[in-house]
Amino acid sequence: MSSRDLILSRVRAAVAGAPDVPHTGPRAAPAAAGERTVELFAGRVADYRAVVHVVEPAEAAGAITAALARRAAERVVVPGGLPEEWAHAVRAHLGDGAVGDDPPLSAAELDAACGVVTGCAVGIAETGTIVLDTGPRQGRRALTLVPDYHLCLVRAGQIVPGVPEAVAALDPARPLTWISGPSATSDIELDRVEGVHGPRTLEVVVVR
Amino acid sequence: MSATFLGMPAFPRNAARAVGDSQLRFNLRKATRTIRGRRAAMVGEVPGWEELRAAGRQIKDHTLRHLDRYLLQLEEAVARAGGRVHWAADADEANRIVAGLVEATGETSVVKVKSMATQEIGLNEALAARGITAYETDLAELIVQLGDDLPSHILVPAIHRNRAEIREIFREKMAEWGRPAPEDLTDEPRALAEAARLHLRERFLSTKVAVSGANFMIAETGTLVVLESEGNGRMCLTLPETLISVVGIEKLLPTWQDLEVFLQLLPRSSTGERMNPYTSTWTGASEGQEFHLVLLDNGRTRVLADEVGRQALRCIRCSACLNVCPVYERVGGHAYGSVYPGPIGAILTPQLRGTDSGASAPPGGMPASAAPAPGGRMPASATAVSRGRMPASATAVSRGRMPASATAVSRGRMPASATAELDASLPYASSLCGACYEVCPVAIDIPEVLVHLRAKAPHPRAERLAMRAAGWVLDRPVRLARAQRLSGRLRRFVPRRLPGPAAAWTDTRDIPDIPAESFRDWWDRTDGGTR
Numbered sequence: 001m002s003s004r005d006l007i008l009s010r011v012r013a014a015v016a017g018a019p020d021v022p023h024t025g026p027r028a029a030p031a032a033a034g035e036r037t038v039e040l041f042a043g044r045v046a047d048y049r050a051v052v053h054v055v056e057p058a059e060a061a062g063a064i065t066a067a068l069a070r071r072a073a074e075r076v077v078v079p080g081g082l083p084e085e086w087a088h089a090v091r092a093h094l095g096d097g098a099v100g101d102d103p104p105l106s107a108a109e110l111d112a113a114c115g116v117v118t119g120c121a122v123g124i125a126e127t128g129t130i131v132l133d134t135g136p137r138q139g140r141r142a143l144t145l146v147p148d149y150h151l152c153l154v155r156a157g158q159i160v161p162g163v164p165e166a167v168a169a170l171d172p173a174r175p176l177t178w179i180s181g182p183s184a185t186s187d188i189e190l191d192r193v194e195g196v197h198g199p200r201t202l203e204v205v206v207v208r
Numbered sequence: 209m210s211a212t213f214l215g216m217p218a219f220p221r222n223a224a225r226a227v228g229d230s231q232l233r234f235n236l237r238k239a240t241r242t243i244r245g246r247r248a249a250m251v252g253e254v255p256g257w258e259e260l261r262a263a264g265r266q267i268k269d270h271t272l273r274h275l276d277r278y279l280l281q282l283e284e285a286v287a288r289a290g291g292r293v294h295w296a297a298d299a300d301e302a303n304r305i306v307a308g309l310v311e312a313t314g315e316t317s318v319v320k321v322k323s324m325a326t327q328e329i330g331l332n333e334a335l336a337a338r339g340i341t342a343y344e345t346d347l348a349e350l351i352v353q354l355g356d357d358l359p360s361h362i363l364v365p366a367i368h369r370n371r372a373e374i375r376e377i378f379r380e381k382m383a384e385w386g387r388p389a390p391e392d393l394t395d396e397p398r399a400l401a402e403a404a405r406l407h408l409r410e411r412f413l414s415t416k417v418a419v420s421g422a423n424f425m426i427a428e429t430g431t432l433v434v435l436e437s438e439g440n441g442r443m444c445l446t447l448p449e450t451l452i453s454v455v456g457i458e459k460l461l462p463t464w465q466d467l468e469v470f471l472q473l474l475p476r477s478s479t480g481e482r483m484n485p486y487t488s489t490w491t492g493a494s495e496g497q498e499f500h501l502v503l504l505d506n507g508r509t510r511v512l513a514d515e516v517g518r519q520a521l522r523c524i525r526c527s528a529c530l531n532v533c534p535v536y537e538r539v540g541g542h543a544y545g546s547v548y549p550g551p552i553g554a555i556l557t558p559q560l561r562g563t564d565s566g567a568s569a570p571p572g573g574m575p576a577s578a579a580p581a582p583g584g585r586m587p588a589s590a591t592a593v594s595r596g597r598m599p600a601s602a603t604a605v606s607r608g609r610m611p612a613s614a615t616a617v618s619r620g621r622m623p624a625s626a627t628a629e630l631d632a633s634l635p636y637a638s639s640l641c642g643a644c645y646e647v648c649p650v651a652i653d654i655p656e657v658l659v660h661l662r663a664k665a666p667h668p669r670a671e672r673l674a675m676r677a678a679g680w681v682l683d684r685p686v687r688l689a690r691a692q693r694l695s696g697r698l699r700r701f702v703p704r705r706l707p708g709p710a711a712a713w714t715d716t717r718d719i720p721d722i723p724a725e726s727f728r729d730w731w732d733r734t735d736g737g738t739r
């Protein structure tokens with residue numbers, strides 16, 4: 001008997017005669033996106049010691065430039081599909097220092113970059129989480145992983161109230177990365193310290 | 209290992225040593241208190257926590273009841289998305305599959321994301337035996353691997369180490385494994401994290417094969433889910449060309465939407481955060497990667513067959529039960545002699561190994577032997593032995609940190625009979641206070657399972673005798689008063705170890721210091737402390 005058949009037959013023997021347990025239907029009623037969703041999201045992101053700004057659409061480009069200047073970033077990755085207005089802000093500020101990922105950058109090239117500027121797929125207000133799905137504005141997963149600085153732009157309309165709404169909005173066929181603050185560890189005396197292998201600085205610009 | 213006395217279980221012996229280690233106790237108390245407070249705050253923030261907990265429990269019970277159906281659904285979905293599914297009935301088979309897959313790539317090293325399942329099957333040792341080096345990348349796992357140590361907590365395997373100890377391990381051992389620690393390394397957690405980042409960076413960027421576990425698998429879509437904090441998980445899941453995930457068959461959830469429940473329950477229960485820094489999900493072969501899923505039984509179907517015990521398979525390894533357990537806080541994780549310590553370990557280990565009824569470990573359980581590696585780069589544990597240095601177990605014991613038996617068991621070097629003895633004692637590693645059940649996000653009634661397993665385990669004779677003697681003294685106030693006064697006068701002569709069959713009792717418990725005056729006498733003399 002193959003191990004597959006063996007395991008399946010062991011499972012069937014183990015649960016034979018056990019009472020059925022129904023699969024629960026959907027739980028708590030989905031929360032409505034309220035007035036305060038943007039403020040809640042910004043506050044919760046900040047709780048992870050990420051840097052957060054909430055700006056009007058007309059201020060987005062300026063916020064990008066200011067952030068890159070503060071960071072003194074010289075080489076920044078710009079994924080394909082980043083809205084032209086945002087990509088232009090990076091190029092205007094850095095010139096040749098704004099690098100695309102086409103053809104794909106090597107791991108070493110990514111490691112040599114100062115940072116990356118992306119959009120996102122979904123923001124979750126309750127937990128201050130950003131979800132990336134490798135779609136347009138975001139690029140492949142390594143882009144937001146290897147460079148030490150991640151500047152992420154979130155449009156207010158992308159923010160959902162809680163985790164259930166986010167799960168419903170996302171496509172599991174795409175590789176997803178849920179990001180809640182900068183890389184951190186609690187492995188030393190269970191104290192949270194920011195900054196291990198992922199980007200040590202996460203800066204979020206919420207565009208109303 | 210020394211001869212056992214009157215069949216006294218192994219856990220109490222291990223615990224006695226651990227309790228005597230004040231550094232260990234201090235580290236544990238500090239860490240578990242911090243995390244308990246954070247968890248309580250994060251759970252308190254969710255208004256429908258109890259409903260969420262009930263939903264988590266029900267989804268898991270439903271999945272387990274129909275596990276065969278969901279496993280087949282998962283297999284099909286993973287294959288459809290370009291992944292390959294392998295089935296492993298036991299640890300040896302899983303190790304063989306993974307080693308074969310790594311060899312097929314032509315590589316001789318892999319990077320690893322922290323995974324309980326691969327620890328359970330002794331994968332690192334098995335790979336070393338075939339000349340493949342497994343590099344742990346989780347900070348705590350790195351500390352454990354560099355320190356030639358054993359994990360002592362599900363979530364924070366190096367919880368028994370404080371910052372000063374970690375600094376020493378980094379300074380002494382990093383150079384053996386790769387980039388050395390910075391010259392001026394301090395014991396600041398930030399500096400220690402930075403040292404780990406530098407040490408592993410090049411490794412992440414160049415290693416071609418990664419091995420991971422998973423927190424959840426979704427039957428409907430074939431998606432795997434890994435929650436982590438540091439980004440080492442993302443590195444391993446994203447950069448290598450080949451990804452091999454070893455996952456216990458009980459990690460299934462039926463639908464994608466079910467994840468909403470567990471992504472709320474797990475981070476708040478485990479690290480006490482609204483959300484852990486990084487969660488990765490992927491379905492089959494992503495972004496051109498080659499993906500293999502190894503489905504692991506290794507005793508799980510045996511647990512599933514036990515009507516009471518099967519609820520242990522709901523466990524999502526959050527470690528909340530460890531952090532609230534008064535026994536764990538005092539003895540630490542190593543005394544449990546398994547990769548699964550604490551209350552969950554006390555019910556899971558004996559069942560997984562099939563030693564819950566005192567029987568010797570059958571071949572399907574956790575490995576009974578890990579062959580020493582004939583050559584190639586080996587992990588520290590194996591090298592220490594082959595170089596003729598003191599084996600890890602001896603070093604650890606001489607440091608007073610770990611009992612030899614625990615080391616041997618989790619390394620799989622212990623004879624089956626001794627494993628059985630340890631496992632039989634695990635259901636007693638609890639005061640049945642119920643705190644573990646209260647915090648468990650999937651409502652596993654750990655005390656209920658403990659009592660169930662106790663009924664199956666052999667009872668130590670000395671314990672019964674001592675209980676009877678105590679009953680005779682405590683029964684009569686006069687006898688008690690006389691006994692107390694007598695012992696007060698003779699207290700200087702009380703040995704640390706009682707004679708005869710009672711020795712077994714004191715082997716495993718510290719005799720409390722006997723006060724010069726009994727409480728009753730003190731009460732009479734001072735009129736309840738007023739004089």
Ligand code: SF4
Nearest residue numbers: 523524526527529648
């Ligand atoms: S038994 Fe419950 S509390 Fe303990 S680790 Fe498992 S899920 Fe968490």
